[in-house]
Amino acid sequence: MHKPEPDKFKIPVGPQHPALKEPEGFSVALKGEKIMGLEIRLGYNHRGIEKACEERTYIQDLYLIERVCGICSHSHSTCFVQAVEEIAAVEVPKRALYIRTLIGELERVHSHLLWLGVAGHEIGFDTLLMYAWRDREIVMDLLALITGNRVNYGMNTIGGVRRDISKEQAEEVLKGINILEERTKYYIEIATQETTIIKRLSGVGIISHEDALKLDAVGPTARASGVNRDVRYNDPYAAYGEITFNVITDTHNDVYGRTLVRVKELMESYQIIRQCLKKIPDGPILTKVPRKIPIGEATSRYEAPRGEDVHYVKSNGSEKPERVKIRAPTLANIQAVKHMLKDRFLADMPIVIAAIDPCFSCTDRSVSLENPGDRNKEIMTWHALRTYSIEWYKKQGIDFTELNNNLKNKLERR
Amino acid sequence: MSQEEKIKQELINRFSYLENIIKIQRPRRMSAEIDYNNFTEILDYAVKQLKFIHLCTITGLDEQDKLGFIYHLAQDSGVLFNLKTSVFKQNPEIKSVMPYFAGAEIYERELVDLLGVKVEGLPVGNRYPLTDDWPTDQFPLRKDWKPSSDK
Numbered sequence: 187m188h189k190p191e192p193d194k195f196k197i198p199v200g201p202q203h204p205a206l207k208e209p210e211g212f213s214v215a216l217k218g219e220k221i222m223g224l225e226i227r228l229g230y231n232h233r234g235i236e237k238a239c240e241e242r243t244y245i246q247d248l249y250l251i252e253r254v255c256g257i258c259s260h261s262h263s264t265c266f267v268q269a270v271e272e273i274a275a276v277e278v279p280k281r282a283l284y285i286r287t288l289i290g291e292l293e294r295v296h297s298h299l300l301w302l303g304v305a306g307h308e309i310g311f312d313t314l315l316m317y318a319w320r321d322r323e324i325v326m327d328l329l330a331l332i333t334g335n336r337v338n339y340g341m342n343t344i345g346g347v348r349r350d351i352s353k354e355q356a357e358e359v360l361k362g363i364n365i366l367e368e369r370t371k372y373y374i375e376i377a378t379q380e381t382t383i384i385k386r387l388s389g390v391g392i393i394s395h396e397d398a399l400k401l402d403a404v405g406p407t408a409r410a411s412g413v414n415r416d417v418r419y420n421d422p423y424a425a426y427g428e429i430t431f432n433v434i435t436d437t438h439n440d441v442y443g444r445t446l447v448r449v450k451e452l453m454e455s456y457q458i459i460r461q462c463l464k465k466i467p468d469g470p471i472l473t474k475v476p477r478k479i480p481i482g483e484a485t486s487r488y489e490a491p492r493g494e495d496v497h498y499v500k501s502n503g504s505e506k507p508e509r510v511k512i513r514a515p516t517l518a519n520i521q522a523v524k525h526m527l528k529d530r531f532l533a534d535m536p537i538v539i540a541a542i543d544p545c546f547s548c549t550d551r552s553v554s555l556e557n558p559g560d561r562n563k564e565i566m567t568w569h570a571l572r573t574y575s576i577e578w579y580k581k582q583g584i585d586f587t588e589l590n591n592n593l594k595n596k597l598e599r600r
Numbered sequence: 601m602s603q604e605e606k607i608k609q610e611l612i613n614r615f616s617y618l619e620n621i622i623k624i625q626r627p628r629r630m631s632a633e634i635d636y637n638n639f640t641e642i643l644d645y646a647v648k649q650l651k652f653i654h655l656c657t658i659t660g661l662d663e664q665d666k667l668g669f670i671y672h673l674a675q676d677s678g679v680l681f682n683l684k685t686s687v688f689k690q691n692p693e694i695k696s697v698m699p700y701f702a703g704a705e706i707y708e709r710e711l712v713d714l715l716g717v718k719v720e721g722l723p724v725g726n727r728y729p730l731t732d733d734w735p736t737d738q739f740p741l742r743k744d745w746k747p748s749s750d751k
Contacts, residue, residue, distance in 0.1 A: 229729030237740050402703035420678035421628055496656045513657035521703045
């Protein structure tokens with residue numbers, strides 16, 4: 187365990203903690219209310235997806251990779267199929283590329299609205315949470331209308347997409363977007379005029395432009411520190427090369443800046459969606475690709491709602507990949523959190539962590555490995571897990587045996 | 601001359617041995633497979649002179665008797681340069697690239713945990729992504745490692 191240091195008090199936040207939405211461990215060194223240092227322990231969501239990919243076919247991997255993350259599932263599956271298609275030298279029909287772009291932007295809208303709600307909640311502004319999440323239902327319904335699913339849309343396949351979009355669906359999307367645009371204008375008004383938000387978020391979680399560059403931060407986290415980087419613009423994929431939009435940046439360098447970047451990006455997303463629906467060409471949505479992918483390798487980049495997502499795929503000529511590497515945006519951003527919290531107050535921690543819009547299941551690339559011999563057999567029984575935890579705590583010097591016995595005796599005496 | 605051609609030419613001008621090694625796969629994608637002894641000088645030049653200032657990630661590979669590492673370097677122009685190198689699997693050791701990319705720490709920890717390479721210059725810290733009680737001689741991303749069926 188940690189060695190005690192004079193003047194500093196270390197407290198653990200996580201792996202399970204009410205302020206965190208997913209398991210991750212922070213060891214915070216405090217002096218009074220001030221954070222003097224921060225140690226981060228990730229990996230609690232690691233279940234070996236990259237290894238699992240090597241043992242499955244490309245099509246099976248597609249479904250596995252879609253489940254790397256529940257929020258940006260389309261980001262991961264698009265990033266993966268792009269790499270595989272590049273190796274197989276497949277020309278994907280234009281209509282499919284536009285549909286991918288459309289779903290990608292709808293996903294960004296739902297993700298940013300989700301974030302807005304979470305951010306509101308973290309600063310005790312629960313009205314904002316209720317409003318943002320109510321509006322988010324509009325885009326969730328649109329995604330369900332087009333894909334049949336609220337999350338894990340299952341739209342992508344190698345060589346194109348699996349479902350077409352009808353005229354009626356396109357009209358529904360436009361209607362929904364119009365409502366959301368009005369709502370987003372209201373949120374921009376709130377973000378720029380509401381004193382509570384401005385005062386609570388300004389100057390919190392600062393990361394300078396230089397540090398953001400040095401630490402390789404990505405997405406809205408980097409753009410709020412004036413880093414003009416967006417894969418959609420710098421390294422266009424799908425239909426982005428034919429669409430005009432602005433890369434939103436901000437120079438506040440703090441949580442307030444990250445809020446502005448995200449709400450303004452929503453407005454850009456609506457424009458991209460409108461352009462997609464206007465420009466989408468007629469034609470097929472899928473090119474058939476053989477199950478065996480020729481030998482090769484490709485690196486694919488995708489601007490997920492949280493930032494740059496990177497997939498590397500290496501093939502060996504068979505129907506299973508040789509190697510699949512996934513780098514989710516949160517892994518790139520988590521390094522910046524240490525800098526953001528240094529010398530800040532402990533009370534800022536929840537909102538600062540929330541402001542990178544962390545997704546640790548992405549980061550750790552999760553999927554449970556089933557026992558191949560017996561699918562019904564649990565890897566660890568509940569009893570075994572409990573015994574393990576009791577032993578683990580004993581090793582840390584925490585022993586509840588006596589307490590439990592006293593309790594048992596008391597109950598028996600009754 | 602395209603921007604990729606220009607970068608290729610600049611690299612060849614500085615390091616003549618790269619002549620037939622640099623490949624341009626498609627617009628904005630370049631790669632080179634190099635000897636580990638030349639790695640630092642090429643990385644230094646790519647970062648400082650050619651402005652490949654963003655490290656997307658590091659991919660680790662198991663290649664039978666060797667361990668391969670791909671440093672995915674990006675320019676703000678959108679060009680991605682995959683700098684690949686490898687070391688022998690017996691006592692594998694590479695140098696940390698943290699002096700160039702402070703954010704590389706977590707990517708290198710991942711290489712340590714999953715592929716079992718020693719990274720010189722990596723500061724003391726928590727391991728990632730495996731648990732603290734994971735055996736120190738088990739590296740899941742090595743090809744000979746299989747998940748055991750009964751635990």
